[in-house]
Amino acid sequence: MTHEGLGAPRAASDSAGAAVVRLVKKTLVIAELEVRKLRHDATELVTRAVQPALWLLIFGQVFTRVRAIPTGNLRYLDFMAPGILAQSVLFIAIFYGIAIIWERDLGILHKFLVSPSPRAALVLGKALSAGVRSLSQAAIVYLLALLLGVRLNSNPGAIALVICAVILGAAFFATLSLVIASLVKTRERFMGIGQIMTMPLFFASNAIYPIAIMPGWLQVVSHANPLTYEVDALRGLMISGGSAAYGVGPDLGILVGATAVMTLIAARLFPRVVA
Amino acid sequence: MPIVETRNLSKRYGSSLAVKELTLSVESGEIFGLLGPNGAGKSTTLKMLTTLIPPTSGGALVGGCDIVRQANAVRRIIGYVPQLLSADGALSGFENLLIFSKLYEVPRAQRRARIEEALEVMGLSEFARKLVRTYSGGMIRRLEIAQAMVYRPKVLFLDEPTVGLDPVARQAVWERIGELRTAYGMTIVLTTHYMEEADDLCSRVGILHLGEMMALGTPAELKASLRVPDATLDDVFVNFAGTSLQTGGSYRDTRRARRTARRLG
Ligand SMILES: Nc1ncnc2c1ncn2[C@@H]1O[C@H](COP(=O)(O)OP(=O)(O)OP(=O)(O)O)[C@@H](O)[C@H]1O
Ligand SMILES: [Mg+2]
Numbered sequence: 001m002t003h004e005g006l007g008a009p010r011a012a013s014d015s016a017g018a019a020v021v022r023l024v025k026k027t028l029v030i031a032e033l034e035v036r037k038l039r040h041d042a043t044e045l046v047t048r049a050v051q052p053a054l055w056l057l058i059f060g061q062v063f064t065r066v067r068a069i070p071t072g073n074l075r076y077l078d079f080m081a082p083g084i085l086a087q088s089v090l091f092i093a094i095f096y097g098i099a100i101i102w103e104r105d106l107g108i109l110h111k112f113l114v115s116p117s118p119r120a121a122l123v124l125g126k127a128l129s130a131g132v133r134s135l136s137q138a139a140i141v142y143l144l145a146l147l148l149g150v151r152l153n154s155n156p157g158a159i160a161l162v163i164c165a166v167i168l169g170a171a172f173f174a175t176l177s178l179v180i181a182s183l184v185k186t187r188e189r190f191m192g193i194g195q196i197m198t199m200p201l202f203f204a205s206n207a208i209y210p211i212a213i214m215p216g217w218l219q220v221v222s223h224a225n226p227l228t229y230e231v232d233a234l235r236g237l238m239i240s241g242g243s244a245a246y247g248v249g250p251d252l253g254i255l256v257g258a259t260a261v262m263t264l265i266a267a268r269l270f271p272r273v274v275a
Numbered sequence: 276m277p278i279v280e281t282r283n284l285s286k287r288y289g290s291s292l293a294v295k296e297l298t299l300s301v302e303s304g305e306i307f308g309l310l311g312p313n314g315a316g317k318s319t320t321l322k323m324l325t326t327l328i329p330p331t332s333g334g335a336l337v338g339g340c341d342i343v344r345q346a347n348a349v350r351r352i353i354g355y356v357p358q359l360l361s362a363d364g365a366l367s368g369f370e371n372l373l374i375f376s377k378l379y380e381v382p383r384a385q386r387r388a389r390i391e392e393a394l395e396v397m398g399l400s401e402f403a404r405k406l407v408r409t410y411s412g413g414m415i416r417r418l419e420i421a422q423a424m425v426y427r428p429k430v431l432f433l434d435e436p437t438v439g440l441d442p443v444a445r446q447a448v449w450e451r452i453g454e455l456r457t458a459y460g461m462t463i464v465l466t467t468h469y470m471e472e473a474d475d476l477c478s479r480v481g482i483l484h485l486g487e488m489m490a491l492g493t494p495a496e497l498k499a500s501l502r503v504p505d506a507t508l509d510d511v512f513v514n515f516a517g518t519s520l521q522t523g524g525s526y527r528d529t530r531r532a533r534r535t536a537r538r539l540g
Contacts, residue, residue, distance in 0.1 A: 029377045036374075037365045040406060107361030114325045115378040116350040275328045 030125020
């Protein structure tokens with residue numbers, strides 16, 4: 001490992017402020033790249049819509065009918081819609097790290113690493129890119145939810161916060177994914193681990209049932225799972241009459257903190273994928 | 276004053292040394308060629324000099340900055356074209372240049388003019404809006420060199436810039452590399468296993484074999500040192516490395532060509 005820090009380059013004239021500006025600018029350049037790619041080819045966005053549609057249509061409809069899961073004053077479909085949004089974001093973001101391995105194999109990553117960009121900006125740029133991709137999922141889930149008669153909260157402020165929560169959720173799982181990619185280094189191993197991780201992350205959360213009905217040990221795991229806080233915030237923001245058990249503010253705070261920690265780890269680890 | 280200076284630069288992978296105690300210096304404005312067969316350690320040397328991987332021992336200065344302790348300062352003055360064709364196929368040629376002009380902090384007011392000029396010089400203007408996925412190998416290489424023209428590094432590292440190109444495309448790339456030096460005073464360090472390329476382009480070459488520098492000098496000096504009439508750089512290589520440059524590479528070369536073909540197809 002090199003001795004340098006994680007942050008921006010330290011030219012003698014650089015103040016901390018200039019370093020932050022550089023970090024933000026470079027992060028946005030990486031995200032811009034993703035947006036440009038999406039503009040050229042948006043087919044992936046459509047295929048990604050299938051999974052949340054199936055969950056809402058089949059699982060959601062059936063469980064709304066059987067009333068097997070206690071969801072307080074919410075209908076089951078209203079309860080699960082935010083969970084399905086969080087899930088589809090998770091599924092996009094958790095496989096995001098494979099892009100790094102892919103780019104390494106093509107030599108593209110080398111050029112980014114050689115450019116004068118803070119390592120943290122390269123990580124945050126990827127995290128934000130995953131967030132951008134996830135927003136299309138949010139639009140799809142909103143559309144499906146509207147068609148299925150989910151009682152959506154149309155307050156613009158709440159919708160703006162939904163966007164924040166979705167981007168933060170995607171950013172956290174994308175950085176986690178980068179960390180995994182940096183450790184396993186090959187596509188095959190990464191796919192294996194990604195598949196092993198997604199289901200536990202999804203089921204050990206409040207996405208499709210309340211934590212209260214879980215056995216004690218699973219409650220502990222669910223409380224340590226950032227997905228829980230993403231779902232909780234979404235439940236408070238997306239659904240009219242919905243409420244966040246831990247509060248939207250604390251939920252978003254936890255997501256910011258978790259993403260920051262994961263970014264620091266990823267910034268340190270991922271330059272090693274080219275070694 | 277040398278702009279690249281290595282001192283006992285070494286890289287170990289497991290039990291084998293990919294680069295052994297490499298000591299060399301490259302003067303500002305030179306085109307320096309690292310010559311060697313597959314596995315000689317050329318790419319590994321370039322990866323260390325471009326801060327991608329840390330040396331196991333020894334060190335190097337680029338532009339007076341230490342490649343490990345001052346990696347960020349080094350990155351501000353260098354450019355790198357990796358061995359693999361590595362432009363982003365899902366973006367247009369123009370967009371590839373635009374993104375890198377921003378990463379390299381080219382002033383906003385100059386971005387467009389520099390990008391258009393670079394595309395023009397590289398003969399890519401009419402393909403600027405096409406996705407790079409549709410480019411040929413030679414076009415991608417020219418695009419990558421255009422990238423360097425946009426941000427104008429002090430030192431440009433090119434890893435096998437002409438591998439997999441047909442003779443015409445190869446000739447075109449050589450000419451452009453020469454122009455980078457004359458137009459912007461760039462120092463260029465390139466690797467190659469084409470003797471012809473080294474002879475044509477490089478002011479000095481180093482012959483690397485199994486991680487060790489076997490000989491160092493101008494092409495003319497090296498040829499003269501053999502004391503045989505009409506010696507070629509190939510003869511020089513056989514003399515110093517005890518094997519011909521062109522052998523041993525066939526499998527990896529085909530694999531590489533195939534990979535390139537797959538990317539472009
Ligand atoms: N990441 C790595 N892990 C283990 N060994 C490696 C790694 N990278 C390179 N090597 C080994 O180091 C030696 C030098 O490799 P390098 O890629 O630098 O050669 P090269 O001169 O660039 O060859 P080529 O002409 O095929 O590109 C080779 O024996 C190679 O197998
Ligand atoms: Mg090589």
